[in-house]
Amino acid sequence: MPRIRPTRRRHLPATDFDAVIVGGGSAGLSAALTLGRCCRRVLVCSSGPPRNAPSPGVHSFFTRDGTKPAELLRLGRQQLAAYPTVSLREALVTAIVWEPEEQYFTLTMTPDRGGPPLTCTTRKVLLATGVADDLPPIDGMRELWGRGVLHCPYCHGWEVQGQRLAVYGRGKTGWGLVQLVSRWSRDVVLCTDGPAGITEHGRQRLRRLGIAVREEKIVRLEGRRDGQLRHIVFASGEPLERDAVFLHAEQRQRSLLAQEANCRILKSGAVWTDKRGQTSQKGIYAAGDTTPAPQQAIIAAAEGSLAAIALNEALTREDCRG
Template sequence: MTAQKNFDVIIVGGSYAGLAAAMALGRALRQVLIIDSGKPCNAPTPYSHNFLTQDGNSPAAIAALAKQQVKKYDTVQFFKGVATQGIKNENGFEIHVASGERFYAGKLIFATGIRDILPGIDGFAACWGISVLHCPYCHGYEVRNEKTGIMGNGEYGYELIKLISNWTKDLTLYTNGPSVLTIEQKDKLEKHHIKTEAKEIERLEHSNGYLQHILFKDGTKTPVKAIYAPQPFEQHCPIPESMGCELTDEGYIKTDAFQETTVNGVFACGDNATRMRTLANAVAMGTTAGIAVNKKMIAEEF
């Protein structure tokens, strides 16, 4: 909780990108408020990988250490809550939160992430981020050479199974209904000894999120250790779009090379602005945003 209402910068979202932006701004002596709900989208994931110095640590432990380090900068404050509205005013911006409070700043950074839209398959959500995976670069090494499934169809499923074939050759494409693969795609999969299964999936059998079997609607089942199934998403926070920030065709917040959105003075970083969904990339984007915001403020003030 904070009694202060006016800041140089408000950061909405206090995970890796938001904390990295706050560190850069705190080191630049800026008055910063981080508004965060404490519910990161990778909360179910037990281990994080492909992030130098932190490989194999839990996302929660990495975030806790990051927050501890950011708190050393006394110009950075934290507010636990949910931002509900953003308004551009004559002096900059105001952010409203669910508790009814309002905060004001000259610049905004949204590090709000995205929300995965999961299918209604029983067991899918419980395995998400543990053994039902979205990214081989984050999780592929841990399930290398294991019996692995790809949940997809058509061009999307075909391209994904090509990618995953780098990590294991024991692959099956589960189309969850009639296959729409082309003849050429089917021939290529057969050439690489990749099976295709068109049965509809009833549920995923698992133990504490670790896959054991896929159970089909016809009552049969097959063992599997991991499934790659990237899902559609939506912006976790609707405020940037409501303020006029444009989205890309894929649904990410459109930014320039310095993470500024199409609204002057509003920046976005992390998973909400890129398909490169890794901790390392989120931190890099957050640092870039923090530096860019400070530089923009200096240019305006000097």
């Protein structure tokens, strides 16, 4: 098949790439695929393991249900190899600077394998850097993360259905999550690690659902060698035998690039975008867990494709201007 080589518009600045995607997860690779098929010169920069690396599988992803996270990304990168305009680089992007006179962005990055910083220029940027989870400072919480400690019943509920489950959380957060998790099991206990912060009306509802509440301070989680949970150990009272615990962990942006570029940040910490993935800064887009959308790999992939379409259409308007 002959290669399509779109004509370079003379009125546009010469840049290394049409778009640079920061982040090589589901959102970033999906965006790269869409842009590659638009004959765009694209660079994907990724650094470090994905957020879901400890998980045994990615679920609710059409045609890929249960695929290991690393395998899903390997397949994505493999399919991008068919598009010669798409490049992949293992590097941490440390700065994004808008050059007003040249009308393009300059990105600075540090290669994962060492060496001096690199720079490149691009017309557009798509941020798909995701978030990091800040787990409660309880022994065993981090060690069991992704197997015995779970963040999303939509992602992991099926695998633990009917088992002895717990929910960690206080107030509306714990109250709402424990009711959701009760869809997957009739044996669910809410562990609040201190005063529950639940109204009497809320407690009555939990009692009607058969959900017990443990308010003692949690000392540690004890698990098996395979990462599954065995016990929740409290400062007082008997340990609680459980097979898994769900929680909504505190989150923060994995990268400060959006903040440093003066993109609008919501109170939740997510990067604001319009319906097509455009941030408050012209030329910078965002997709995936970086944004306020529900956090599932398939939704991140869809967001990446949607933002890529909007980005390509913005580039096309510039191409055809004048």
